[in-house]
Each structure stands twice: as structure tokens, then as C-alpha cells.
Amino acid sequence: MKNRQPLSLHIPTPSTRPGDRPDFSHIAIPPAGSTRQPDVLTPGCEMRDMPFGLVRVLDEAGDAVGPWNPRLDPETLQRGLRAMMLTRNFDSRMFQAHRQGKTSFYMTSTGEEALGAAPSMVLEPDDMCFPTYRIVSYLMARDYPLLDMVNQIYSNADDPLKGRQLPVLYSARKYGFYSLSGNLGTRFAHAVGWAMASAYKNDSKIAIAYIGEGTTAEGDFHEALTFANVFRAPVILCITNNQWAISSFQGIAGGEATTFAARALGYGLPGLRVDGNDFLAVHAATQWAAERARSNGGATVIEFVTYRAGGHSTSDDPTRYRPADEAAHWPLGDPIERLKQHLIGLGEWSEERHQALDAELKQAVRTAAKQGEAIGTLGQSKPSPAEMFTDVYKTPDWRILEQRQELGY
Amino acid sequence: MKNRQPLSLHIPTPSTRPGDRPDFSHIAIPPAGSTRQPDVLTPGCEMRDMPFGLVRVLDEAGDAVGPWNPRLDPETLQRGLRAMMLTRNFDSRMFQAHRQGKTSFYMTSTGEEALGAAPSMVLEPDDMCFPTYRIVSYLMARDYPLLDMVNQIYSNADDPLKGRQLPVLYSARKYGFYSLSGNLGTRFAHAVGWAMASAYKNDSKIAIAYIGEGTTAEGDFHEALTFANVFRAPVILCITNNQWAISSFQGIAGGEATTFAARALGYGLPGLRVDGNDFLAVHAATQWAAERARSNGGATVIEFVTYRAGGHSTSDDPTRYRPADEAAHWPLGDPIERLKQHLIGLGEWSEERHQALDAELKQAVRTAAKQGEAIGTLGQSKPSPAEMFTDVYKTPDWRILEQRQELGY
Amino acid sequence: MTTMTMIRAINSALDVMMSRDPDVLVFGEDVGYFGGVFRVTEGLAAKHGPTRCFDTPISEGGIIATAIGMGAYGLRPVAEIQFADYILPAYDQLVSEAARLRYRSGGEFWSPITVRSPYGGGIFGGQTHSASPEALFAHVCGLKTVIPSNPYDAKGLLIAAIEDDDPVIFMEPKRIYNGPFDGRFEQPVSAWARHPSSEVPDGHYVVPLGKAAIVRGGEAITVLAYGTMVHVALAAAAESGADAEIIDLRSIVPLDLDTIVESVRKTRRCVVVHEASRFAGFGAELCALVQERCFYHLEAPIERVCGWDTPYPHAFEWDYFPGPSRVIAAMQRALRGL
Amino acid sequence: MTTMTMIRAINSALDVMMSRDPDVLVFGEDVGYFGGVFRVTEGLAAKHGPTRCFDTPISEGGIIATAIGMGAYGLRPVAEIQFADYILPAYDQLVSEAARLRYRSGGEFWSPITVRSPYGGGIFGGQTHSASPEALFAHVCGLKTVIPSNPYDAKGLLIAAIEDDDPVIFMEPKRIYNGPFDGRFEQPVSAWARHPSSEVPDGHYVVPLGKAAIVRGGEAITVLAYGTMVHVALAAAAESGADAEIIDLRSIVPLDLDTIVESVRKTRRCVVVHEASRFAGFGAELCALVQERCFYHLEAPIERVCGWDTPYPHAFEWDYFPGPSRVIAAMQRALRGL
């Protein structure tokens, strides 16, 4: 072919790097209340605009506005606030504990506390959450014992997971919280299978699953959406778009060309794009998707637009790849601060009550941490090494019995 | 939760089964010429309607109409017709050869001959096609030697693939045709990598890849689209929606809720839905996508709507799972017949010339088949078993040398 | 009792379990209305209903992942992967999820799934329809791997697998689906009806996982085999007249080491046979264990007869397939020593 | 010559190859601007430009698939998988595509790709950051698998891998990235600077694939090891005073069988050591080969010291990790015989 022009390889690059002024102008943020709310049983093909809106309830003044306002009572809002504040307090204590050498690893969810807290309050005790490592607020909203968490993080003698898992990779069946793993994405379609099972049994339970925007690039994501579509599984599939995947910005995951909520369109599923730092919006969107699922309407994809305010994990230093003050410029603010202001605006909260609650939670976390430390931190205490050999199979075979004996347990 | 209604599991079911009257009313077919043609460099977000149209050029009367008319000269059309007719003749001969025990396996592409033929004429010799097993018309349009094909199908002493591959899993580098494999979907992202390499080198070559609608459910499909989007790879990603994947209809692959072209939307890519039995439409759509790719505009997804008129393979009996006469009711007709009528309408073809060409091609196929048979059919002739041990690595290690010796070669 | 082929026997196991337990369901590519490309699930959808036996998208990863989710819910899913070659897109799900769920959750969740898949060569399937990937499963703690060699075992082992609360890979030697095949490809095909183990009870019974079968007693040499290769080993023993004890492992995890060790300590010689390619294949583990446990009894090196360390090539089916003559040669080497 | 850690040495290999050959490019998760979670690719994007070292989506299957496509085009891509635990989503691409492309296309296409990945335990990474999956690659004909144990080898082997026209899995023992570790976790960490093989040429050189290194000569027993376990074996020999010959395999495919056989025929005893779990691990193949080739020389069963047949559990790092005391015990058993 004559005169073909040379091609060039496009490498997505974030708008800013360390030293630059933070810039979030690429994120489309329509005003609160401006995105429509379709009926929950609207066919997918009539909601193709939804991935390009942004479900927001709290406006700049802190008032709840628009069709998605879930009209929650103050007590519910206060419970949500509490769960988010507990999460943040716990994170900060455990982050410190890692810095003090008490464990090998920790991950915070600072700025993303609404994403687990609100759905946890929407879903029923017998529903199942298939979380990521940043959805601990789901457990916090259900009063999972802090001490059990601390023991898991310290892998000590009382660790409910028997010393087998990295910190924060919880499992809490009784709280409707599925076993976490370090492999990204692999549980996303488990949620679909679990939901299919509920439908198969003509039960009424539904599932909610989370995946990071970075992880949507895995084949697992596509498999989950494919099965959810084909078998109309009663499941809520949430993408937590916190702008970063360790050091790579959301453009590397495909966010330059369209929204992550738009992934839903290829499967004929509804795709909601939601302000993830707006507790009310998160609650309302989850409620909508839950109702759709419970009415046999099948799956919903939700993109929560949020920001990972901290480092990826205790192993990470985000100032190496993004402006140090980027978090402060995040246009959707802080979910705790916004819900607090809303409650104050309603006359149902005050700075004083806020501070009192914060102190109470700090104390609760402190107590649990101390109790956990008394049992032992990583290396100081651990379950019996015999636990290394149990639960590989329901009943161990000769290999496991011999090896356990060889180790002397 | 009180009064939750029981869920039920949805299992997609085709509208008809053996014994039923064929029914294709679920397939939306707008009139020829009614789907718009955007400029090739239109941003993806301005083409979100395209997956729900249907690019068609040939109308019911056989005339070329509308914005997608590629205005090909008669000679080009005749070459396309020839490639399709050659494919059909070859398929029918080789299908017979299998029934006569001359080989272990064969797959026809009856009804889908336009999908390889037209793109093969659009793409340049140094571009690369990453085919499926049903895209042999791509080679036919490039005059790949029929005898080499026959030898491959018979795995005989002259098999260019040295007896290693199942019939029809060709590789033809010199013809811009990448190595096939029996594993579905695994090469789709190879095309993306190949195209990225061209862009990386500032070359001007582009790639085209094919995948069956059934295979779009594999994670590989998603990975390919993700990388194609993120790195704006100069590649054309074609979904051949022939309604069936062995015995399962396109609803099992996700076709109930939306079109396969709509998968593009989640990646911000253009998604064209094209009448796959209309040679002119296939040509025009491929041309459009090729120009976009060559202009550094990145990837295009194309769904070719077509119908698998034959069985899945020689191992299959489609009358077990679909009405025996379904093919005859396929609303988009036969690609050869339609192009023939168009050429006749143009005054550039006739029944007589058609029959003469058909006889000529039949003879060419017959000659090649006979030549191949003279070399030997499966089991009667094969390359030296020494070939079993070469090409595992560029240079064999002791294992391979020892084993070859053990076998006596 | 009914005379059954492997296919009928496996179908019967599924039917029996679906009838007994509403939590058992069957899915995979083409398994629903059509009944599977090898007809193993024929009639199940019609009998038990479309939600109990259904087609899935072509997505092995999705099939296994959803099966794991169903298992966590409390079902006992039986997933078919159309060919063992195509398990690999689901390999991460099997290794990182199914195999570890019980362990990592401290026993809160587990994965009572069964993954059925036709495997092995002998059918001119070329390199993508002939795989024997058992070593890839055996190395993964948390998985069990079962390989029957006849209709009776196939049904009893499959029922045991479905009832098992751990994930089981159930590999079906497709070459012997419709009749025993001993590697003598020039000879007329024989039918299961003439084989004693084609007499299969119609109802529920179990062949326990982890119990090998001594399919031929002998004193001079032990041959370890599974799947199709059990028949090849029997043919090799018959043809050569060697006084071989042939052990059908039936499951490679759990492995019936006692039966193996007892036999080799008696015969003092051992040949290991499998279709999979040799290097780092499961035969290596058998060699390692036998030399470890029977070192002072062994009189000759343990021999391995396996597929070559190449892909499985279409035209060379019988050059690749480890048939009786290669087993005989190995037995002779082992009997000779040195 | 510069004193380098493993990380520096691997970085240097990439830098040298990117400088010499414009067709070499490097990509993977977080490898671009950030320089990789272990800092192995630090500075490469800045020096060679953003299209030559870049971040990819989190999609191991996509990373390897696109690498294969690039390789078919004519490039020499070097892909990083962030942890060896996460290679499995790409396992099908490696087995069904990279390993077979040359073979199935009759030599028309091939896959000159290198896949780098940190592997192994010893860093409290728990079950999803400690994997040693080498056996899964060794069983796949068409792949090569390389595992360096020190900076000098790491650079020379990686250059050889990149220049190789076949797909190479390059497994980097992450526990020794920054200093040699011999399993004595109670002792202070030592630095590469004090190790002779941290003297690394700045430019291009090659350590050929398929040549083992005898890292310690000895007469009484042969120890076969690779990666971190080379250092553990050395510590075990030093601590026990055993007259052990320690062989660092360096690549397990191709395997330097001659060096192994020669050594075992001399010492008559053998211990195989690896971090991966034992059952059907690569150690089994080593046992099988050694008993096959050295049967009449062996005076005791070949011993295996490996990870247990369980996932790698966080709290039990040192109960799981096969440290020097377990190697010593195995050497003693092998030296004693019976």
C-alpha cells in the first residue's frame, strides 16, 4: 500500500505526576440530583444512558436532593456514619501496628468507607458479600468483633483463620462475608454462581461482589458479567473505581475511553455510575440493584467513583507516582465528612457528638488492639503448627499425616 | 426480610427445536442502507448507536445502496465471488473426503464465505489475519495453493505442517495467515499484541482477528478488547455471529440481552453490526475499520451477523438440536447467491458465466484433491516420525534426542 | 445390573445422584438439550429439567468459578469441561480458589465440586484434543484427581466424587468410552459388553477414592497404570507372558501408596505407565515414592513408559501413544536389570 | 564490574538488552513509571522511553497473549508477572500457545518471549505471595524454565533467556533479591556485597541455559537445588560438615543431566531440595531421573526436602520453609542409608 503513515503506540499517562499540581478535570461530575432514576425493572436496553451519568444525592450544601434520595431515617444515617468512622479508626491503628512491626502487612480503605458500609446495611444477614480487601467497612457495619480482626491481622493463637492468611484477607461466613484471597478478581464470578444457586433453589438470597477498577481487566471480570447476564443471576456487581491500582492510574485499566459502568452495556445489564463518597448515593444505588435482583430482574453493574486516599498497602509509597497532595484535591470529598455535614444539616448530629463518637470508637479499637497484642503479635504467638496441616482436605491423606508427624505435631 | 419472593434461574432457550418451524423474528434486520456511516476518526463515544444498527449494502433487489456502498469495480466483485465459490467447492469436496475415511475431521464454512473473502481483499499482504477455523475463505481469496491445504487435511508426507495439526488448523505466514489452534479464543489477543508491535515499531501494518460469537464468553476476548482499547492497537476485532456454537444458540453466549457488537461499548471502541452475508457490507465495514486503524485511530469491533448453514464439524449432526430446514429460513440469505445476483444486476455476470466458473473451480479442487490423494490420505502417508521431535524447541535437548532415538528415528 | 459402556455408566452416576439429591446439578458446554458432544449427559435435561442440566457459555473459567460459588452456597455442582485440553483457562480457579477455599477460610467455606472431563489420546484428536494433564492437578494440594478405567469403577468413583466435600477432578479416558482399548490399534475394536466390569448396578454404590485395584496378580514385576493404560498394560502382560502384577491406581490423589509399596516389595521391579508426556509427569512422583519406600527391595531401575516430550501430533497417533510394545520393552528392561 | 544485588543485576540485564536491541521491550503491572513493586525495572522507562517499558492492565492472560503476538511480529518482549502466584491466569496462554506455536505452525511462527516473575517464600507473603510453580512449567514441552541463585547468574541467564528464540519462564527467588538467605531466619540478614557472585560485569555476557553449576565440590553426597535453596543447601553442608557436592541447576528445562549423573555416580547419595510442595513437584522428576540413570550406584534412597503438601501459611513461614535443619536431617538419612 502506497504512502502508509507510520503508526505509533499509545501509552496512557496520568495528567499529573509527583511535583505537579493535582488535576481531576478529566472526571465528569454532574450536579447532585441530575441523574435520573429508572424503575427497577426497566429493561437494560432502556438504560444505556446511565453509565454516563453520576448518581449523587448530597449536594454541595450537604442536602439530599433528587430522585435517588433514599430518604433514610437519622438513625440509619448515624449507623452508617459510625461504621465508616470505626473503619477509619481501625485502619489507622492497624497501619500504625504494622509500622511498629506487629504484623507483616496491612491495607487501609481510607476514603472508601461508604462502599462497604452502605451496602452492608442494604443487604440482609443471609445475603452474601464477595468483598475485596478494601471492603472491611461491610464487616464494620455488622459489628464483626474487632478482636477477631486484630487476631487475624496478627496471625496469633486466636486468629479465626488459624494463621493461614495474610492480614485483612478475612472470612466471616456468619456475617455474610465470603473468604478473601490475595488473587485479584477470582471471586467475582463466585458471587454469580452463589446467586445462581439461590435462584436455582428458588430461595430469595442475593449476592453482592466487589472488584477494583484495575482488576476489571482480568478475564474473571468478563466471565462474571457473561454468566450474570446469561442466567440473570440475582447479584450486584460493584466496581470500586478509586482511580489507582497500586501505581497505575485508571487509564491503564481502560478508563480513558469510557466509564467503567459502561462495561455493563456489552452484556445488556444496567450500569450505574455512582458517587462513591456519597453515603446516600451508594445506599440508594445498592438498594435499587438489590430490588431489581430480588424481583428476578437479574444483575446490575455499579461503578463507584471514589479515590484511594492512602497508599495501596503498607508496602507502598504513593508519593513516588502521584502528587503528594492529590487526595486533598479529590473533587468528591470525604465520605465521612459529607455524611457528617448532612446529619448536622438535618439537625441530627453535631461536632460534639461527632467527637464523642470518634473518641468512643478510638477507645474500642484501642481495647481490641491491646487485647490482640496481649494474645500476641505476628511471630510472638501463633496457632499450633498442626493447623498448617488441617483443612487442606476435609480428611487428610497419608501425605499430610506423615508430614505433620515429620514436623513433630 | 419479610415476604421475599422466590427467585428462579433463567436458562436461555432457542425459539425453535427439531420439529419446530424455524423462527428468526428475534433478529433485528433494518433495511439495507439505513445505518449511518460515521467518519473513520469519529470518537468512540459518538458512535454508541452503531452496535444496534446493521450495516447492509445489498437490498432485497440485489442493488447496492446507502452510505456504506464501497463502490467496488466489477473485477473486484468477481474476485470476491470466485473466492467464496472456491471455498464452498473445497468444503464440499473435503467434507466428502472425510465421509470416505480419508481424514479424521473437517469443518466447513458454508454460508460464511464472505467473512474471510472480503477482508482478505481489503487487507494488504503484509498485514496479518488471526483467523478462526471458519475463515478459510481468507486464504482462498489469496490463492493459497489448494494442494497444500489438501495435504494438511490428509496429514500426508507433504503436509506443510508436518503432520502435527488437526485438519483445517492451517498456518500460512507468507499469506498473512496466523497459525490456528483447536483452543478457542486464545489467539484473539495475539492479534492485539501483533498490532501493538507494528505501532511500537512505527510500521504501518495492521491486524485482523476473528472469534466466534460463542467464544466471546472466554476471558481471552475481554483481555483482547481491554488491551486494544488501552494501547489503541491498530487491529480489527471481528465476532462471527453465526447463531450457533456447536449445539448452543447465541443466547447462551449472551445474545438475548443485547448485540455482540455492543461489547465494544464497554471499552469505548466503535462496534459495527454488519450483515455478514452481504459481501459489500463486509468489505465496506472492514475497509472502514482498516482506515481507522491505519490512521492511528485504534481498534474497531465488528459483529458479522451470519448463519452456520452446515454442521459444526464432521463430528456434528445439527438436526439433533435445531430444525433441519433452519438454514433455508435464514433471513440474510446466501452470500454467494446475493453477490451473484448483484453482479448479474450490474450486467457483469450471468448464470452461464457462474456455472462455467463453478465447473472450473470444481475441477481445480478435484485436481488438488486427487494430487493430495496420490501423495496419500490420513494413515496411508505421513511425514517421517522424526518430525514429531523437531520444532518443540529451536534446538532439541537431550530428552527429545533420546526419545527420538528410542523410537528409532 | 445392566451392561453399560463407560458413557452409560457415567450417565447413570449422574442420573442416580440427580435423583437422590436435589442439590446436584450438571452443566457445561453443550451438555443440556444436546446431551454433550460425547453423549454423556444425554437425557438428563429432559428427565430432571432444564435448570438441573444446562448449557453454559464457552468459558471454562466461568464454568468453574460459578461452580465454586454454587458449592459455597451448598450445592454439589458437576461441571463438564468438554476436553481436558480446555481445563487450562480454569486452572487458576481450580488452583487458587477451589483447592484452597477450605484452608484459607479456616474451614468456613469449601468446594464440593466435581469437574468431569474427557482426556487422553488414541482418537486422532491431535494436540488439542488428546491432553493428559493429571500431573498439573496432582501437584496442587487441595485437589483430588480420579481416573477410572472401566464402567463399574467409573460409576462408583463418580458417585464418590460427587459426594466428596473436596474438589475432585474426574478424568474420563475418552478412548475407552465405548469399548476397552489396549493400544493394539490394528485389531478390531472390542465392546464393553464383553468385559466383566461392564456389569454395572443400576442404583447407588460407591467405589471409594484412594483405593487402587490389583487388576492382575503377579510376582515378577509391578506395573502402575490408570485409565486407558490399564488395558494397555494388561495387553502387554498377556502378550509377553510376563508374570506382572498390574495395579490400576483409580485415583492419583489420594494415592493408594500401601498397595503400591506392598506389590513392589514383593515383585522388586516396577514399571510406571501413562499417556501424558514424561518429563515431570505423574510417573515421576510414582518413581520418587517407589524408590523412597522400596529402595532396598528394588532390583532394577523403575522404568517409565509415557508420552514423548512433545505435543501430541495428529499424523503420529500411534508413534506417540505408548502402546503395548513399549510397555513390553520396559518390562523386559526392568526384568533384566542393568 | 560492579557490585550488584539480584535486583540491580536483573535491571542491568534488561538495560543492556534494551540498549543493544530495539526489539526488546519490557512491560507488566506497575513496571513503567513506578519501576516495579520490587524496583526491578526502575529507571528503564525514563531511560529508554515510555513505549519501551510500560504499565499494563491487570490481566496476566492479556500480558502474555499480547507478548506472544509481539513475539510473532518479531519483537523480543520481556513481560513481568508481579508474583509467580499470578501467572496462572496466563497458564493457558503459556501452555497452549507460547509452548506450541513453533511446533504446530511447522516452524512458521515462534515465541521468543521471556516471562520474569518473583517466586518463592521466606517473606511472610502468605499463600498468595509465596508460590513456587516451577513443576507446572517443567511438565510443558516447549517451555524453558530458568531459576538463578545469585546476581552474576541472574544477569547472564536473563540475557540468555531474552536472546533465546523459545519461550522462557525466568523465576526470580524474591527472598534473595536483596541479599543471600540461607534459611537461618534468626540470624542477621546478609548483603550481596559480601558474596563473590555479586561482582557483575556492566555490559553484555551470557550464562548459557542448560548448564548447572557445582557450587560446592564434595564426595559423600550430592545435593540438587536451585534458587534460594542453593544457599540453604550450602548452609546445611557448612553446618553439618557433610562432604556434600551441591549443584545449582540454574535451569530446570533444559536440565543439565550430565552434571547431575556424574556427581551422583561419584557420591552415590542424593538429596533433592526445593521450596515447592513435594507431591508431584519437580523434585520427583529429579528422583526419577537419578534412580533411572544412577540406580546401580545409589546406596540409599534419594531424599526430598520440599515444602509441605499444604498451601503456604502466613504464620508458619518457618515451619513451612524447608530450612537447613530439614536439609541436614535428609542428608543424614541419605548418608546413613536405611
Ligand SMILES: Cc1ncc(C[n+]2csc(CCOP(=O)(O)OP(=O)(O)O)c2C)c(N)n1
Ligand atoms: C491476579 C493478581 N495479579 C496481580 C496482583 C498484584 N496486585 C495486588 S493489588 C493490585 C492492584 C489492584 O488494583 P485495583 O483493582 O484497582 O484495586 P484497589 O487496590 O485500587 O482497591 C495488584 C496489581 C494480584 N494480587 N493478583
Ligand SMILES: Cc1ncc(C[n+]2csc(CCOP(=O)(O)OP(=O)(O)O)c2C)c(N)n1
Ligand atoms: C477453549 C475451548 N473450549 C471448548 C472448545 C470446544 N469447542 C470447539 S468449537 C466450539 C464452539 C465454538 O462456537 P463459536 O465460537 O460460536 O464458533 P463457530 O464454531 O460457531 O464458528 C466448542 C465449544 C474448544 N475447542 N476450546
Ligand SMILES: [Mg+2]
Ligand atoms: Mg483501584
Ligand SMILES: [Mg+2]
Ligand atoms: Mg458460532
